[in-house]
Amino acid sequence: xxSAAHTCDALVVGAGYIGCAVAAAxxxxxxxxxxxxxxxxxxxxxxxxxxxVQVQDAELAHSLPMVTAGYRxxxxxxxxLGCSVGYRRVGSLLLIETAAQQQIMAARLPxxxxxxxxxxxxxxxxxxxxxxxxxxxxxxxxxxxxxxxxVSPFQFMAAFLRVGRRHGLAVHPHTEVTGFDxxxxxxxxxxxxxxxxxxxVTILTTGAWTPRLGRLLGRDWAIPHVHGQALVTERSDLxxxxxxxxxxxxxxMHAGEGDASAGETRPASAVLAVAQTADGHFLLGEAGASTxxxxxxxxxxxxxxxxxxxxxxxxxxxxxxxxxxxxxxxAFTADSLPFLGPVRDLPGLILATAFKSTVVVTPLxxxxxxxxxxxxxxxxxxxxxxxxxxxxxx
Amino acid sequence: MQKMQTxxxxxIVHVDGRPVAAxxxxxxxxxxxxxxxxxxxxxxxxxxxxxxxxGIGVCYECLVTVDGAANTRACVTVVAPGMxxxxxxxxxxxxxx
Amino acid sequence: MRVELxxxxxGPAGIAxxxxxxxxxxxxxLLDSQPRPGGQYFRTAPPGVAENxxxxxxxxxxxxxxxxxxxxxxxxLRQLTASTVQVMTDVLVWGAFPxxxxxxxxxxxxxxxxxxxxxxxxxxLATGAYDRPxxxxxxxxxxxxxxxxxxxxxxxxxxxxxxxxxxxxxGPLQIAVAAGLVQAGAEVVALLEASRxxxxxxxxxxxxxxQWGRLAEAVGYARTLLAARAPFRLGWAVTEARxxxxxxxxxxxxxxxxxxxxTRRTETLAVDTIIIxxxxxxxxxxxxxxxxAHEYRPDRGGYVPRxxxxxxxxxxxxxxxxxxxxxxxxxxxxIEGRIAGLAAARDxxxxxxxxxxxxxxxxxxxLARQRRFAAMLGALFTPLPGLYALADDATIICRCEEITxxxxxxxxxxxxxxxxxxxxxxxAGMGNCQGRVCGELVSRIIAAEAGRAGEAVAIxxxxxxxxxxxxxxxxxxxxxxxxGL
Numbered sequence: 001x002x003s004a005a006h007t008c009d010a011l012v013v014g015a016g017y018i019g020c021a022v023a024a025a026x027x028x029x030x031x032x033x034x035x036x037x038x039x040x041x042x043x044x045x046x047x048x049x050x051x052x053v054q055v056q057d058a059e060l061a062h063s064l065p066m067v068t069a070g071y072r073x074x075x076x077x078x079x080x081l082g083c084s085v086g087y088r089r090v091g092s093l094l095l096i097e098t099a100a101q102q103q104i105m106a107a108r109l110p111x112x113x114x115x116x117x118x119x120x121x122x123x124x125x126x127x128x129x130x131x132x133x134x135x136x137x138x139x140x141x142x143x144x145x146x147x148x149x150x151v152s153p154f155q156f157m158a159a160f161l162r163v164g165r166r167h168g169l170a171v172h173p174h175t176e177v178t179g180f181d182x183x184x185x186x187x188x189x190x191x192x193x194x195x196x197x198x199x200x201v202t203i204l205t206t207g208a209w210t211p212r213l214g215r216l217l218g219r220d221w222a223i224p225h226v227h228g229q230a231l232v233t234e235r236s237d238l239x240x241x242x243x244x245x246x247x248x249x250x251x252x253m254h255a256g257e258g259d260a261s262a263g264e265t266r267p268a269s270a271v272l273a274v275a276q277t278a279d280g281h282f283l284l285g286e287a288g289a290s291t292x293x294x295x296x297x298x299x300x301x302x303x304x305x306x307x308x309x310x311x312x313x314x315x316x317x318x319x320x321x322x323x324x325x326x327x328x329x330x331a332f333t334a335d336s337l338p339f340l341g342p343v344r345d346l347p348g349l350i351l352a353t354a355f356k357s358t359v360v361v362t363p364l365x366x367x368x369x370x371x372x373x374x375x376x377x378x379x380x381x382x383x384x385x386x387x388x389x390x391x392x393x394x
Numbered sequence: 395m396q397k398m399q400t401x402x403x404x405x406i407v408h409v410d411g412r413p414v415a416a417x418x419x420x421x422x423x424x425x426x427x428x429x430x431x432x433x434x435x436x437x438x439x440x441x442x443x444x445x446x447x448x449g450i451g452v453c454y455e456c457l458v459t460v461d462g463a464a465n466t467r468a469c470v471t472v473v474a475p476g477m478x479x480x481x482x483x484x485x486x487x488x489x490x491x
Numbered sequence: 492m493r494v495e496l497x498x499x500x501x502g503p504a505g506i507a508x509x510x511x512x513x514x515x516x517x518x519x520x521l522l523d524s525q526p527r528p529g530g531q532y533f534r535t536a537p538p539g540v541a542e543n544x545x546x547x548x549x550x551x552x553x554x555x556x557x558x559x560x561x562x563x564x565x566x567x568l569r570q571l572t573a574s575t576v577q578v579m580t581d582v583l584v585w586g587a588f589p590x591x592x593x594x595x596x597x598x599x600x601x602x603x604x605x606x607x608x609x610x611x612x613x614x615x616l617a618t619g620a621y622d623r624p625x626x627x628x629x630x631x632x633x634x635x636x637x638x639x640x641x642x643x644x645x646x647x648x649x650x651x652x653x654x655x656x657x658x659x660x661x662g663p664l665q666i667a668v669a670a671g672l673v674q675a676g677a678e679v680v681a682l683l684e685a686s687r688x689x690x691x692x693x694x695x696x697x698x699x700x701x702q703w704g705r706l707a708e709a710v711g712y713a714r715t716l717l718a719a720r721a722p723f724r725l726g727w728a729v730t731e732a733r734x735x736x737x738x739x740x741x742x743x744x745x746x747x748x749x750x751x752x753x754t755r756r757t758e759t760l761a762v763d764t765i766i767i768x769x770x771x772x773x774x775x776x777x778x779x780x781x782x783x784a785h786e787y788r789p790d791r792g793g794y795v796p797r798x799x800x801x802x803x804x805x806x807x808x809x810x811x812x813x814x815x816x817x818x819x820x821x822x823x824x825x826i827e828g829r830i831a832g833l834a835a836a837r838d839x840x841x842x843x844x845x846x847x848x849x850x851x852x853x854x855x856x857x858l859a860r861q862r863r864f865a866a867m868l869g870a871l872f873t874p875l876p877g878l879y880a881l882a883d884d885a886t887i888i889c890r891c892e893e894i895t896x897x898x899x900x901x902x903x904x905x906x907x908x909x910x911x912x913x914x915x916x917x918x919a920g921m922g923n924c925q926g927r928v929c930g931e932l933v934s935r936i937i938a939a940e941a942g943r944a945g946e947a948v949a950i951x952x953x954x955x956x957x958x959x960x961x962x963x964x965x966x967x968x969x970x971x972x973x974x975g976l
Contacts, residue, residue, distance in 0.1 A: 040911040040954075047915070154915040158905070165906060173908060234465060234923070234964060235438065237487045280487075284967070297782065298959050300588050300599040300608070300973045307971035319488040321465060321964040324925060419526075419537025424648040432633040432737050439893045443736045445633030446652065447890070449640020450531065451524070452621045452774070454891060454923035454964075455631075465923065465964070469643070472526060472537075488966070 004195045008034040008170065010373055011190060011199035013177055013213070014206035016046030017153075017358050020160035021366030022203055027167035029370045034197060035161075035169060036190075038176035038209070042157040045207050046358070048230065048296075048328035050275045050283045051156060052243050053149035054357040056092060056119045057250075059336035060108060062384035063356065064115040069380075070361035074149055077363055081159045086152030086278060091242040093131060093142040094249075095272060095313065096121075101247035105143045119145040131241055138313045148243060150275065151359060160366070180217055187217075187348035201373055203350045208294055208329035210339070210353050217346065221339065222391045223354045225329040227293070229302035230273070230285030233320045240276040244313070248272075270302075270309035282317060284310045288330075298325040332356070333391070340365065340385035342372070351387040405475035422468035422479055423449070423456055434458050434468055435482035457482070464488045494520045494577075495839050497598055497611035499584050499777065502530020504813025504824035505617030506567050509576045511832025512615075516841040520577045520609070522584060522600075530619050531639060532821040533565045534646040567825065579605060586960030586973075587614065587781045595808055596781075599973050601965055607972045613808045613835045616778050617828060618815035620771035620792065624928050625874060627881035628731045630767075631890055634738025638665045638768030641672070651677045653764025657741045659683040659729035660768030662872030663709065668766060669721060670712040679721040680762050685746055685769075685878060687726040688871055698867035705822075705864075730757070730881050732765055741765050750875025769874045771818045772931065778804065778811055779958035787951035790869040791817035793931050794955050801834040801851070802827055810835060819865035826858050876945035879935055888936070889929040891922025899933060903940040909954045910934050923964055926956035 012023040015037035023035040037043045053074060058067040078084055096102050105121060112119045123141040127134055130144060161171065172192075179191040181198070189198035204210055208225035248271045270287040277283065287302035287309075303325045311318055331354040333339070339351040352369050355361055368380045407416045409429055416425045423446050426434065433443040435457050447455040451470035460466040461478050464486035468479075480486070498509045501523035509521040521528070529535050571578070582602030590597050595612035622637035629635070636652065638660060644652040645668070655678045658665045669682045699706065716723060724743075730752050731742035745756035772793045779785060783796040784805035795817040796804045804811050810831035813824035830851060837847035882888065884897030894917050902916040910926075910933050913919055919933055920926030926933075931950070938949035961970065 040909050040915075042915060158916055161906065171906060173912070231967075231970070233967065235485065235487065297588075298586075300586050300597060300960065303586075303960065303970050304973035307967050307973070311967060311971055318968040319463065319966050321488060321966055322961060322970055323921070323923065323964050324959050325961065326959050417540060419540045421648060424644065424650050427650065427652055434633070437893055442631065442893070443633050444631060444890075445737070446636050446640060447631075448621055448637050448928070449643040449652075450621060452924060453928050457923070469640070470525070 006034060006170070006195065006197045007199075008032045008197065009200045010034075011036065011197050011202045013037075013190065013202065013204050014044065014209070014353070015041040015157075015171070015173070016044045016205060016207060017049070017157060017362045018352050018355070018365055019205035020157045020164070021362045022205060022352060022369045023169050024160035024164040025366035025370035026373060027164040027169040029374050030167070031370070031373060033164070033169050034172060034199070035164065036172045036175045036177065036192065036197070039174065041161070041171060041173045042154065044209070045228070045328045045330045046153060046157065048228065048326055048330075049153050049359070050230075050243075050273070050285075051086070051151040051153040051359060052092075052275055052357070053087075053151060053360045054092065054243070055117055055148050055360060056112060056143065056145035057094065057245065057357060059356055060111045062337055064111070064117075066361055066364060066380060067357070068115055068117065070364040071147075071149075073363045074360075081163060083159050083162065085156040085159050086150070088150055088278060090148055090150045091130070091144065091146040092148045093127070093144050093242045093244050094247050095139045095244060096141050096143065096247045097139050099140075101251065102140060104250050105247050108143075117145065118147070119143050131244070133238060133240060133314055133316050134244070135313055135315050143247070144242070150243070150278075152277070156359070156362075177213060182346075185345075185347070187346055199348075201348050201350060203352055203369060205352050207353055208331040210331065210351065212294070217349075219343075221351075221387065223331050223333060223339065224290075225294075225331045226288040227291045227296065227327060228285065228330040229287040229298055229306060229325060229327040230283060231303060231306055231322045231325045233282040233284065233317070233322050235280035236282060236317075236320055237280060238316060240274065240282065244272060244274040246272040270305040272309050272313060274310060274314065281323075282320060284317075284322075294329050296327040296329055298327045302327065335391060338385050339387040340368075341382040341387060344386075344388045407473050407475070407477040407479060409479045410481055416473040416477075420473050422458060422460060422466075422471045422473055422477075425473055426458070426468060426479070426481065431481055433481065436485070438485040459486050492606045492608070493610045494518050495611065496520070496613045496615065496835055497522060497596075497609060498615045498617060499598070500530065500617035500619055500813070500815065501525075501528035501578065501580070502617060502619050502813060502824065503532050503567060503821045504815070504828040505530070505615070506533075506571050507825040507828030508615045508617060508810075508812060508832040508835075510570055510574055511829045512836050512841075513574060513576045515833070515836035517836050517839055520579060520611075522582050523578075523580050524583045524602075526580055528571060528578060528580065529565070529568060531642065532824070533568055534643060535568070536647055536649050540649050581605075583963055584777060585962050585965055587777060599960065601969050608974065613838060614810065615828075615831045615835060616796075616804075616809065616811045616815060617813045617824070618774045618777055620773050620814035620818055621927065622767070623769045623772050623792075623874065624932065625767060625769045625878050625881065626886050626888055626896075626932065627729065628883060628886050629733055629738075631887050632732050632734055632738050633736070634734065634763055635732050635765045635767065638668045638766055639771070641668050641766050645671045645675065651675045654678060655680050655762045656764045656766060657681050657683070657729060657743070657760055657762040658766045658768065659685070659727075659743070660766075660770075661685045661874055662768065662770050662868060664770070665766065665768030666709070666712050666716070668768060670715040673715055673719040673721055679719070680760050681722045681724060681743065682716065683727040683729065683743060684723070684725050685728040685750060685875060686872055687746075687748065695867040695870060698863040702860075702864055728752070728878060728881075729765055729767065738763055738765055746875070746877060750877030751880060752877070769878070770872055771814060773817060774815050774927075776925070776927065776958045776962040778815070779955075780960055780962055781806060781809065783809060783811070785955075787947065788817065789873060789947050789950070790866065791819075792869075802831045803834065808838070818869070819861060820868075823858070823861035823865055826854055826861055830854050830858070879932075879939070879944070888932050889917070889919035889922065891924050891928075892918045894919040894929075896936065899936050900940060903937055907937070909937065909952070910956050911954065913937065914956060920956045925958070925962070930956050
């Protein structure tokens with residue numbers, strides 16, 4: 001097969017939320033852009049995502065300005081994109097089940113309030129009005145924040161792709177990067193099997209696949225992942241008022257990190273994450289297992305763990321039929337900060353990945369990367385997110 | 395005129411509130427057709443009528459509510475004495491009792 | 492619960508596999524989601540249901556007891572009953588996963604009498620097939636059903652599912668259905684065969700050699716239909732179903748050699764039931780969920796698992812046989828079942844290499860003959876490309892989610908290039924049947940929109956929907972028990 005050569009000014013690798021938004025912003029700014037993904041578009045963890053626009057679970061030390069600015073963009077997003085992304089305002093409840101979790105949540109409140117995020121601790125007795133479906137006996141209480149949101153993941157990414165295509169974005173699904181081209185100490189493009197893409201700047205928005213690509217460049221980026229599983233049910237006229245997640249996420253996020261042996265998957269346990277789509281399907285999750293494997297396979301054990309965890313707090317869902325389960329590798333970082341910014345001593349390479357809660361910052365990050373590429377600076381302070389930062393040693 | 399001669403146990407099931415005779419081993423779909431019912435449900439978005447299509451449990455068109463369990467395939471569900479069968483005028487949902 | 496071999500699907504292929512393996516000493520279990528073994532080809536009626544006699548609005552009891560005897564008196568079923576094969580019916584295998592010890596497979600089960608999990612060192616998948624959908628305006632009306640569905644009523648419930656029938660399709664299955672309907676006293680208004688075999692198809696004649704039983708059957712059907720003067724037309728098909736809330740009439744059309752309707756040659760028939768029989772699609776949800784490698788083989792009905800000469804899939808210890816691995820009919824299914832049963836027995840150490848080789852060699856002549864026959868049917872009766880052009884933009888393609896051809900075309904125009912991208916944009920394939928009915932249709936539409944309608948390579952490039960557990964919808968409470976804890 002003849003080798004194909006493509007030339008562009010900016011190359012975005014990884015067509016999830018961030019990749020689609022970055023590609024759209026670049027194309028709309030007049031940059032000749034190509035978007036690649038190893039799978040169908042959209043792909044990866046974004047394809048597996050609920051679409052929650054989350055605020056109150058933000059990392060507190062450095063992320064709040066980005067998250068609050070990101071959230072504000074949603075008020076005008078659909079008007080800017082010129083189409084619906086299924087956006088609606090939804091509250092969220094971070095369920096608290098232990099005294100330790102209660103302390104963690106309480107300790108977060110002053111910082112959240114200072115940033116203008118009105119989260120409050122609600123004891124179990126008062127959860128009835130907020131979330132009637134919840135079995136209050138299963139929890140001590142919850143941290144409630146009314147101003148969050150939800151998009152339809154596919155509509156959201158499709159909207160960015162539409163904008164991009166309108167401005168000449170070239171989209172290449174089923175195209176896996178197998179190598180990088182470096183000339184004169186500069187990244188000048190990538191190789192994907194028999195194809196070659198030359199670009200002035202390459203942006204990796206590759207989530208859990210980032211370390212693998214990093215190794216091709218001799219980098220050891222600390223972006224581990226969990227193997228997350230979720231289920232979707234048939235439509236129901238039972239109404240979930242808020243996103244539900246668990247304060248345990250703040251404890252358990254990195255619990256498995258040190259224990260994963262090469263190639264092995266720990267038995268699945270689940271931490272609650274429940275949402276409901278606008279047309280009534282429940283999204284139930286999520287089981288996480290620490291693993292080196294990037295293959296995303298739903299497992300019977302993981303699905304059982306999710307089902308049990310959900311039924312513990314939402315027993316009314318017991319008879320609801322599950323249509324399908326899925327899994328995806330979900331990238332995270334030890335400090336809960338993304339890798340966002342240029343890579344020192346490899347000009348031509350930018351990373352924009354491993355966000356803690358991606359949807360809320362997606363439009364903002366798209367704009368920030370486009371601004372960086374076009375002007376060499378960003379309004380957003382990227383210093384804490386530098387791909388070259390030293391990670392705290394475990 | 396309905397004439398029933400059978401050596402198989404016959405019993406009553408309830409179809410949309412009325413008693414209907416059924417026999418051991420019959421499927422809900424067969425009982426419904428015999429009772430003159432071909433429209434088993436209406437679709438969620440357009441309210442369009444649907445009935446048996448593939449007949450072997452693959453297509454999920456023949457959905458009815460059986461003993462309170464919504465979206466049950468009539469063509470692969472065998473009747474039992476006293477079974478309560480409801481055909482749908484609107485999409486039905488599964489609740490806890 | 493642990494066994495050496497689990498056979499999923501108790502149709503002819505699965506029964507043959509289980510009998511063969513058990514005879515060699517393998518500890519095997521045969522699983523099926525239906526109440527009685529037999530699958531579709533050997534479907535039996537529950538005892539005594541033939542004796543119900545009543546006149547109904549939409550169905551009639553079968554008049555012909557002889558047919559009942561013929562369909563229930565299968566040698567293979569008698570063999571199964573007389574054997575020591577462990578059979579578990581009313582059980583759904585909703586997922587299969589690598590066993591924790593790496594020594595086999597875990598099946599997730601759901602059924603009133605079934606354990607939640609079953610561990611097997613080897614698996615033989617014999618999951619059968621289902622009718623290929625050909626969409627046309629009005630095809631979702633109650634009263635339009637598949638030939639397989641009609642057969643299920645006739646054989647399994649001893650009922651005729653309508654009164655005035657139009658049958659439209661391609662291939663021998665609908666002939667059998669028509670004959671069954673006629674024998675039951677139903678009114679067959681017309682039987683339409685879409686293909687028009689011509690002189691050039693005589694090249695397939697050698698494949699008929701040895702198929703004496705089948706030829707006799709065919710002659711029998713033809714006699715029944717001729718005696719009833721059931722109108723038979725070659726090169727015609729139904730192009731529209733009409734009625735207020737259910738089928739009341741059908742529009743039929745003469746077709747050209749590519750299957751496109753010649754619109755000036757149409758007729759309208761008053762019927763209440765339209766049976767479409769355009770061949771079968773292998774049921775591969777389980778083999779895809781497991782992760783077996785598949786390939787697109789239109790001559791074998793669509794996506795099929797890749798297999799070696801001993802019918803092993805790409806996964807160690809997993810075999811696939813029968814229509815579920817490629818459409819070939821009941822005889823081929825039984826031969827394949829025996830082959831996999833022998834190979835599995837050898838793998839499990841129950842049969843010596845020598846004995847297995849000898850037995851496998853004995854199966855080869857029959858295997859070759861049945862494969863030739865299956866290939867002939869595939870060549871003659873694969874639906875013509877024009878039949879896929881009957882749908883218009885308003886025709887529903889994804890029946891579960893009510894997604895039209897127009898919706899899918901818009902998604903392709905937006906840039907979707909494969910089935911999973913179309914699914915994300917339109918929701919096609921996200922409903923109860925998880926894309927079983929609309930799956931290949933979506934890939935065909937993608938190919939057609941690229942100007943490559945009907946081209947196998949283009950259809951294959953559009954891929955197929957990913958299959959995930961549970962492969963049938965299950966209540967949350969059932970999943971909660973899935974790990975046997």
